Amino acid sequence: xxxxxxxxxxxxxxxxxxxxxxxxxxxxxxxxxxxxxxxxxxxxxxxxxxxxxxxxxxxxxxxxxxxxxxxxxxxxxxxxxxxxxxxxxxxxxxxxxxxxxxxxxxxxxxxxxxxxxxxxxxxxxxxxxxxxxxxxxxxxxxxxxxxxxxxxxxxxxxxxxxxxxxxxxxxxxxxxxxxxxxxxxxxxxxxxxxxxxxxxxxxxxxxxxxxxxxxxxxxxxxxxxxxxxxxxxxxxxxxxxxxxxx
Amino acid sequence: xxxxxxxxxxxxxxxxxxxxxxxxxxxxxxxxxxxxxxxxxxxxxxxxxxxxxxxxxxxxxxxxxxxxxxxxxxxxxxxxxxxxxxxxxxxxxxxxxxxxxxxxxxxxxxxxxxxxxxxxxxxxxxxxxxxxxxxxxxxxxxxxxxxxxxxxxxxxxxxxxxxxxxxxxxxxxxxxxxxxxxxxxxxxxxxxxxxxxxxxxxxxxxxxxxxxxxxxxxxxxxxxxxxxxxxxxxxxxxxxxxxxxxxxxxxxxxxxxxxxxxxxxx
Numbered sequence: 001x002x003x004x005x006x007x008x009x010x011x012x013x014x015x016x017x018x019x020x021x022x023x024x025x026x027x028x029x030x031x032x033x034x035x036x037x038x039x040x041x042x043x044x045x046x047x048x049x050x051x052x053x054x055x056x057x058x059x060x061x062x063x064x065x066x067x068x069x070x071x072x073x074x075x076x077x078x079x080x081x082x083x084x085x086x087x088x089x090x091x092x093x094x095x096x097x098x099x100x101x102x103x104x105x106x107x108x109x110x111x112x113x114x115x116x117x118x119x120x121x122x123x124x125x126x127x128x129x130x131x132x133x134x135x136x137x138x139x140x141x142x143x144x145x146x147x148x149x150x151x152x153x154x155x156x157x158x159x160x161x162x163x164x165x166x167x168x169x170x171x172x173x174x175x176x177x178x179x180x181x182x183x184x185x186x187x188x189x190x191x192x193x194x195x196x197x198x199x200x201x202x203x204x205x206x207x208x209x210x211x212x213x214x215x216x217x218x219x220x221x222x223x224x225x226x227x228x229x230x231x232x233x234x235x236x237x238x239x240x241x242x243x244x245x246x
Numbered sequence: 247x248x249x250x251x252x253x254x255x256x257x258x259x260x261x262x263x264x265x266x267x268x269x270x271x272x273x274x275x276x277x278x279x280x281x282x283x284x285x286x287x288x289x290x291x292x293x294x295x296x297x298x299x300x301x302x303x304x305x306x307x308x309x310x311x312x313x314x315x316x317x318x319x320x321x322x323x324x325x326x327x328x329x330x331x332x333x334x335x336x337x338x339x340x341x342x343x344x345x346x347x348x349x350x351x352x353x354x355x356x357x358x359x360x361x362x363x364x365x366x367x368x369x370x371x372x373x374x375x376x377x378x379x380x381x382x383x384x385x386x387x388x389x390x391x392x393x394x395x396x397x398x399x400x401x402x403x404x405x406x407x408x409x410x411x412x413x414x415x416x417x418x419x420x421x422x423x424x425x426x427x428x429x430x431x432x433x434x435x436x437x438x439x440x441x442x443x444x445x446x447x448x449x450x451x452x453x454x455x456x457x458x459x460x461x462x463x464x465x466x467x468x469x470x471x472x473x474x475x476x477x478x479x480x481x482x483x484x485x486x487x488x489x490x491x492x493x494x495x496x497x498x499x500x501x502x503x504x505x506x507x508x509x510x511x512x
Contacts, residue, residue, distance in 0.1 A: 102254035
């Protein structure tokens with residue numbers, strides 16, 4: 001059973017089609033990259049998967065649970081980190097992890113927090129308010145929160161955007177390790193094509209709300225006559241209609 | 247209903263209140279100022295009206311009970327606004343937290359903060375002015391129950407307004423009790439009001455409390471049926487406010503406002 005199955009997903013705002021009937025799946029042990037230019041529909045798709053935006057059509061199922069009918073149960077098996085959803089700056093690292101651990105009903109919460117704080121190198125900040133941490137440190141706190149419930153589906157919206165190259169590499173390795181451990185799968189958005197090539201098992205190129213391409217990020221550029229993923233990305237971004245590609 | 251999640255919403259407020267003393271003291275400031283002002287006004291009035299009139303309980307009782315209603319409402323709205331101010335919506339609403347658990351968490355916060363404030367104000371009024379709210383006798387419990395239930399209803403309504411319109415609607419929330427105040431006869435009998443205001447007054451649960459308080463003090467009794475009416479009305483307002491909140495939540499999930507709350511509209 002896939003950890004995420006999206007079928008014919010659609011979102012229409014009045015006369016604007018933000019997401020236009022996309023279908024894809026994420027399996028266990030897999031990191032799937034959701035790529036596309038700004039406004040392609042990536043965040044809209046993620047918001048629908050997270051249950052904070054109602055689709056106009058189609059279905060989303062997380063670990064076999066339809067989010068339209070079993071929202072809370074499906075989201076118990078999900079977690080996310082996004083650059084635009086930092087944790088409250090007026091609470092400490094421990095307090096934030098404690099509150100979200102309760103919300104995600106994490107068993108043995110204190111031990112889990114201790115483990116994550118160590119894993120994300122946050123020990124010296126544990127009683128520091130998140131608002132005074134650097135953006136990179138805040139991202140690490142968000143990632144620790146995203147791992148609290150050992151989610152079957154982990155959604156990461158540009159998780160390494162504000163990290164230095166060394167920390168970004170460490171975080172990529174941790175997320176790769178998470179996927180390989182067999183706990184769940186990851187849906188990852190990023191504008192860093194080098195990172196996507198290194199981390200993702202499969203990518204989906206979104207443009208104008210449609211999936212234009214899907215495949216292995218290391219093989220796709222060659223298949224479409226491009227030298228690397230970045231060139232392919234630019235090509236997709238500039239020529240968004242499927243018929244015009246290649 | 248997962249009680250652990252509702253507890254998390256309430257416990258977050260404990261962390262916040264503990265984290266900064268302004269959050270603790272702001273709960274007491276206005277009601278304390280009101281008690282002091284009305285305490286001295288009544289102290290003066292006791293020198294010019296007959297002692298049998300019970301002016302102290304009339305006015306200070308009204309101030310404390312009205313302050314309790316405000317505190318119950320603000321216990322909910324302030325907790326919700328903390329999530330607005332810290333841009334925490336996406337983290338909360340993209341979690342397994344259910345709307346009912348979120349509301350119960352806000353109610354728990356309100357219960358704890360309002361009990362704390364009520365205890366403090368009763369102690370202050372007793373120490374400084376020799377006033378005891380317990381002179382209301384057996385009526386005190388139903389009076390507090392009606393005000394508590396209606397405060398919760400106002401809180402849920404206020405929260406729904408901000409959720410629907412966006413952060414700028416915060417200023418709509420604070421004056422809601424002030425708009426209702428003239429209709430419910432906090433300091434004067436409802437019979438003083440013109441007919442149309444009396445009709446509105448009849449539909450507002452606090453009217454039953456303040457009318458009841460005056461009647462009980464003057465005659466020693468008050469209609470139990472009126473108290474039941476007040477409780478039923480307050481429960482009805484909670485049901486309506488909750489239904490309104492659920493409707494607003496579904497609307498903002500449909501139009502995407504909850505994911506982009508600071509934008510105040512799609």
